[in-house]
Amino acid sequence: MQDEGTSVRKIRVLIAKPGLDSHDRGAKIVARALRDAGMEVIYTGLRQTPEQIVETALQEDVDVIGLSILSGAHMTLFPRIMELLREKGLTDVLVFAGGIIPEEDIPELKKIGIKEVFGPGTPTEKIVKYVLENAPKRES
Amino acid sequence: MLIDEIAKGVLAGDKRSIAKAITIVENSPSEAQRLIAILYPHTGKAHIVGLTGPGGAGKSTLIEKMIREYRRRGKTVGVIAVDPTSPFTGGAFLGDRIRMQELSTDEGVFIRSMATRNNPGGIAKATKDAVKILDAAGKDIIIVETVGAGQSEVDIVKVAQTVVVVHAPGLGDEIQAIKAGLMEIADIFVVNKADRENANKTVMDLQAVLQLDNEPKPWRPPILKTVALTGEGVSQLLDKIEEHEHFLRKELWQKRIWEKAQIELIEAIRDKVTSSIIEKLKREKKLEKILQKIVDRELDPATAAEKILNQELE
Numbered sequence: 001m002q003d004e005g006t007s008v009r010k011i012r013v014l015i016a017k018p019g020l021d022s023h024d025r026g027a028k029i030v031a032r033a034l035r036d037a038g039m040e041v042i043y044t045g046l047r048q049t050p051e052q053i054v055e056t057a058l059q060e061d062v063d064v065i066g067l068s069i070l071s072g073a074h075m076t077l078f079p080r081i082m083e084l085l086r087e088k089g090l091t092d093v094l095v096f097a098g099g100i101i102p103e104e105d106i107p108e109l110k111k112i113g114i115k116e117v118f119g120p121g122t123p124t125e126k127i128v129k130y131v132l133e134n135a136p137k138r139e140s
Numbered sequence: 141m142l143i144d145e146i147a148k149g150v151l152a153g154d155k156r157s158i159a160k161a162i163t164i165v166e167n168s169p170s171e172a173q174r175l176i177a178i179l180y181p182h183t184g185k186a187h188i189v190g191l192t193g194p195g196g197a198g199k200s201t202l203i204e205k206m207i208r209e210y211r212r213r214g215k216t217v218g219v220i221a222v223d224p225t226s227p228f229t230g231g232a233f234l235g236d237r238i239r240m241q242e243l244s245t246d247e248g249v250f251i252r253s254m255a256t257r258n259n260p261g262g263i264a265k266a267t268k269d270a271v272k273i274l275d276a277a278g279k280d281i282i283i284v285e286t287v288g289a290g291q292s293e294v295d296i297v298k299v300a301q302t303v304v305v306v307h308a309p310g311l312g313d314e315i316q317a318i319k320a321g322l323m324e325i326a327d328i329f330v331v332n333k334a335d336r337e338n339a340n341k342t343v344m345d346l347q348a349v350l351q352l353d354n355e356p357k358p359w360r361p362p363i364l365k366t367v368a369l370t371g372e373g374v375s376q377l378l379d380k381i382e383e384h385e386h387f388l389r390k391e392l393w394q395k396r397i398w399e400k401a402q403i404e405l406i407e408a409i410r411d412k413v414t415s416s417i418i419e420k421l422k423r424e425k426k427l428e429k430i431l432q433k434i435v436d437r438e439l440d441p442a443t444a445a446e447k448i449l450n451q452e453l454e
Contacts, residue, residue, distance in 0.1 A: 009167050010230070010255070035231035040255050045238035055244045056237065059252055061159040089156065 011039040011135045013064040016053040017046050018081065021071035026098060026120075030066060033124035034131060050077055054084040057093060063135045066127075067114075069099040074109070082113045092136050098122070143171060147178040150277050155250060158277050162252055165269035176269055179276035186218070186275040187385050190300025192286045192322070197308040198332040199285055200239040202368035207243050209374050210281050216248040218274030218282045222267060225255040232256075236285060250274060265407070268299055297325045298403055301396070302384045304377070308333040309342040323349060326361045327384050330377060334365035359387055417448060 015031045017024055024046055031041045042060050044053060057065055065085075067078065078097065085093060097109065098118040106117050115134065118127055146164070149157025161179075165172040191199055200221070207217045221236035232255035243249045254267055267284065274282045286296055297303055305326035310333075329350075331342045346363050362380060366373035388396060421427040430448070433439040439447075 010257075031233060035226070035233045036229050038230040040225075040232045040234060040253075042234045042253050043238060044241055045235075048241060049245075051245050052241055055155075056241070058156055059159050059244065059250055061163045 009138070011064060011131065012060060012062040013039050013041045013066060013131065013135075014044065014053070014057050014060060014062040015041060015066045015068065016044045016048055016056070017068050018048050018050060018053060018077040019069055019071045019073045020047055021069070022046055023070055024068065026070075027066075027068035029124060030068070030098065030127055033128050034066075037128045037132065039131070050080040050084055053081055054088055054090070057085070057090055058088055062093060063138065064094045064096070064131055066131075067095065067097040067099075069097065069101070072100065074099075074101055075105060078109055078114060079112050085113075092138065094131070094134055094136055096127075096130065098127070143174050144178070147175055150179060150273055151182060153277050158250055158273060159252070161273045162254075162266075162270045165273065166254070166257070166266045172266075172269055176272055179272055183272045183275040186271075186279050186282045187302070187381075188271060188275075188282045188284065188300045189381055190284050190286070190296035190303040191306060192296050192303070193306035193330075194311055195287050196311055197306045198368045199287070199306050200236045202306060202330070202332055202366060202374070203283055203285060204240045204243065205366075205368055205371045205374045206283065206378065207240065207246075207249055208371070209378050211243075211246065211248055213378070215280040216278065217250075218271075218277070218279035219249070219251040219285065220267060220270050220274070220282070221251065221253045221285045222264075223253065223255055223287060225257050230257075250277070250279065265411070268404075271299055298400065301388060302327045302381050304328045304330055304381070306330045306332050307342060307346070309336045309338040323353070327359065328377070328380050329361055329363040330366050330373075331363060332366050332368050334373065335367045335370075339365065358391055359384065421448070 013031075013034050015027050015034075017027055027043070031043050035041045042056070042062065044056055048056075053065070053067075067074075067081065069077065074097065082095070085091065085095070095114050096116040096118065097114050100120065101109070101117050109117060116130060118130075143164075146157050146160050150161050161175060164175055191203060193199055203219060203221075207219065210217050219240065221234070223232055223234050223236060225232045234253035234255060237244070237251050237253055240251055244251060252270065254264070254270065256264055257266070271282055271284060284296060284299055303325050305322050305328070307329065308331065329346055331339055331346065333339065343363055343365065350361065350363075364373060364377055364380060366377060368374070418427065421430065430439070430444055434441055434444055
């Protein structure tokens with residue numbers, strides 16, 4: 001009854017798999033952890049182009065995008081995704097990444113707007129906590 | 141963004157505005173009301189197709205093929221894919237668009253995933269408002285996809301003009317599941333995965349159940365066969381949906397529109413009255429006292445409600 005007439009703004013997260021690798025166990029585990037933390041998680045499935053990911057983020061009006069990549073193409077795909085997000089005006093979306101991403105690439109990725117990078121073996125609790133604390137607070 | 145700006149964007153078909161508008165109807169009832177008030181005069185043009193059936197029947201794959209065929213026929217399409225919210229965590233995994241992702245960059249297609257949130261009773265009000273938004277945005281066809289067995293499937297008649305119930309062979313006791321309500325709401329049955337060898341048995345099972353219904357009806361729901369993976373039968377499905385739309389417009393349009401308007405009005409009154417009474421009780425700090433009496437078995441809920449309405453409670 002306490003929900004009558006009011007409702008809580010749910011955090012909406014897009015978990016996306018850019019590029020051509022075909023392993024999404026990590027992405028699904030993160031998706032599930034975020035769902036279990038009370039978020040609405042949209043999953044794109046495998047082999048997404050930057051255009052598809054950004055268009056999905058736009059239509060689903062998500063607060064957060066998690067990019068999962070294992071193929072090594074992050075230095076080409078991520079900048080393109082960030083560029084398209086800017087083009088579409090989705091500048092208030094929190095973007096984080098996970099997968100196989102070498103340590104030395106992380107500074108460059110942060111420079112283009114990827115807010116956090118989680119390597120293999122990161123406990124899901126850490127990712128959940130990060131998203132809960134950093135998802136943009138939006139009025140509607 | 142301001143409500144007026146968003147409404148203007150929706151009417152111009154701008155995707156960002158449509159997305160923002162749906163977020164508003166999901167989150168903020170008072171803003172939603174203002175938004176829908178602006179958009180409402182521009183609705184009523186789209187044909188709304190409800191697509192439902194048990195999980196694993198191939199609904200999302202079928203919708204993907206339907207969108208492609210509609211696009212080939214020059215129609216614009218909006219899709220609302222509804223998935224359940226976990227009653228335990230409040231979270232939801234929305235994976236229906238995985239099968240439709242290739243279409244997400246098509247200018248004439250808008251796909252939105254929605255969770256049922258705290259609406260165990262069926263289609264959320266937000267879903268109905270989202271349909272209105274896509275309608276006002278000029279989409280020719282709006283497909284609402286719902287999953288699971290139960291009330292939410294039956295509730296889809298309140299939103300959709302043509303209800304397509306999708307089944308597939310080998311899902312277990314599916315015919316039993318549809319007897320409990322789904323038979324009555326289906327305008328078209330689809331047996332998907334029709335390339336499987338036991339598909340004809342599913343068709344015959346459906347026929348057998350349909351024949352139990354002896355009442356003369358102006359529209360007998362046909363049973364179609366599709367193979368969503370290859371697209372087989374999808375064109376015929378679209379033809380059948382169009383045929384049903386023509387039938388509705390000729391025979392039942394006025395009646396359906398009035399029924400729908402009545403349902404929506406009743407629901408709106410119920411929502412408004414309920415929340416205004418609850419708000420008032422909270423403001424006057426009476427709510428807890430009443431609840432305490434109910435908990436203590438001094439008063440039953442129905443009598444309490446009546447007394448509240450008659451203002452007989454102190």
